[in-house]
Amino acid sequence: MSETSKTAPSTESTERGQDGDHSARGGEYTRDTNYIATRVTADGRDGFPVEPGRYRLIAARACPWANRAVIVRRLLGLEDAISLGLAGPTHDSRSWTFDLDPGGRDPVLGIERLREAYFRRDPNYSRGITVPALVDTATGAVATNDFAQLTIDLSEQWSDHQREGAPDLLPAEHRDEIDAINQRVFTEVNNGVYRCGFAGGQAAHEEAYERLWTALDWLEERLSDRRYLVGDSITEADVRLFPTLVRFDAVYHGHFKCNRNKLTELPALWAYARDLFQTPGFGDTVDFQQIKEHYYLVHRDINPTGIVPVGPDLSGWVAPHGREALGGRPFGHGTPPGPVNENERVEPAHTPLP
Numbered sequence: 001m002s003e004t005s006k007t008a009p010s011t012e013s014t015e016r017g018q019d020g021d022h023s024a025r026g027g028e029y030t031r032d033t034n035y036i037a038t039r040v041t042a043d044g045r046d047g048f049p050v051e052p053g054r055y056r057l058i059a060a061r062a063c064p065w066a067n068r069a070v071i072v073r074r075l076l077g078l079e080d081a082i083s084l085g086l087a088g089p090t091h092d093s094r095s096w097t098f099d100l101d102p103g104g105r106d107p108v109l110g111i112e113r114l115r116e117a118y119f120r121r122d123p124n125y126s127r128g129i130t131v132p133a134l135v136d137t138a139t140g141a142v143a144t145n146d147f148a149q150l151t152i153d154l155s156e157q158w159s160d161h162q163r164e165g166a167p168d169l170l171p172a173e174h175r176d177e178i179d180a181i182n183q184r185v186f187t188e189v190n191n192g193v194y195r196c197g198f199a200g201g202q203a204a205h206e207e208a209y210e211r212l213w214t215a216l217d218w219l220e221e222r223l224s225d226r227r228y229l230v231g232d233s234i235t236e237a238d239v240r241l242f243p244t245l246v247r248f249d250a251v252y253h254g255h256f257k258c259n260r261n262k263l264t265e266l267p268a269l270w271a272y273a274r275d276l277f278q279t280p281g282f283g284d285t286v287d288f289q290q291i292k293e294h295y296y297l298v299h300r301d302i303n304p305t306g307i308v309p310v311g312p313d314l315s316g317w318v319a320p321h322g323r324e325a326l327g328g329r330p331f332g333h334g335t336p337p338g339p340v341n342e343n344e345r346v347e348p349a350h351t352p353l354p
Helices: 064-075 115-121 147-156 172-190 192-197 202-222 236-246 248-252 267-277 288-298
Strands: 055-060 083-087 133-136 141-144
Touching: 055 064, 064 147, 064 236, 115 133, 115 141, 147 236, 172 192, 172 202, 172 236, 192 202, 192 248, 202 267, 236 248, 236 267, 248 288
Parallel strands: 055 083
Antiparallel strands: 055 133, 133 141
């Protein structure tokens, strides 16, 4: 995702204040959730029909909102149906850039900045240049950047193109519970860390801090006697919580001042996060170095020196978690995804995979 203010249409999943800073000067941080609402569907009702090879998922390893889309794409085995383009971890106020690619251009779209795909959709586009974005390669224009709906549609609209053994991330019998938990996790945890970090005043920060830790304490208790958030296998709810947890100690604890506890000090959540990290499709999408570079280098109003911390120690992510004792089947009646595509592998030094 990205900053979604009209005055500064870019950066990760954060909204800038009117003065261009990330924090909401003097008050409470509020996320702009007005995205391009068109969808890519099996019936093509919005003009974007499901068609393997037509769309390119533009993401960034740094961004938690994009991370969830990359995870779902991998779990469902949609790598051959939807190509993946990755922006680098840092950018200026204009847009995410493809500085990781040869010549600084996305090899499929041929663009240097993601905003080019947004302007092809609408030359007067004035909102956030956000990731994830699903781009129509036929026109070079963004089809949708509605990150919350995007992963649901990958499950429901792309079912004919999923791999054999793809898990059901939205089981009908648990859908109401998944939706309710997703809503609470989004407002209180996924967005809650940003409300802490971008609060523009002491009172706003303290209120956001209290809400965040109330939710994290609830999750700690919920996960103390169950392996996954809903049912006995991984669902969309786990996918949505994981990107925040995996960034917590590396970024949110210090950079966003969410520092009552580290994740490593919360027994159930820490074991749960390690369990998911060690599950194919989760940890193999994470690049800790890019995550730290993004937050600490881009948010200069919060970290004016631009110093990227050396720590924390990542070795604990591959330590035994013991969650198997709680039962459950990670992929339900499905199977694990296969090996990561060669051109999508994370640098080994950036993620301590077993």
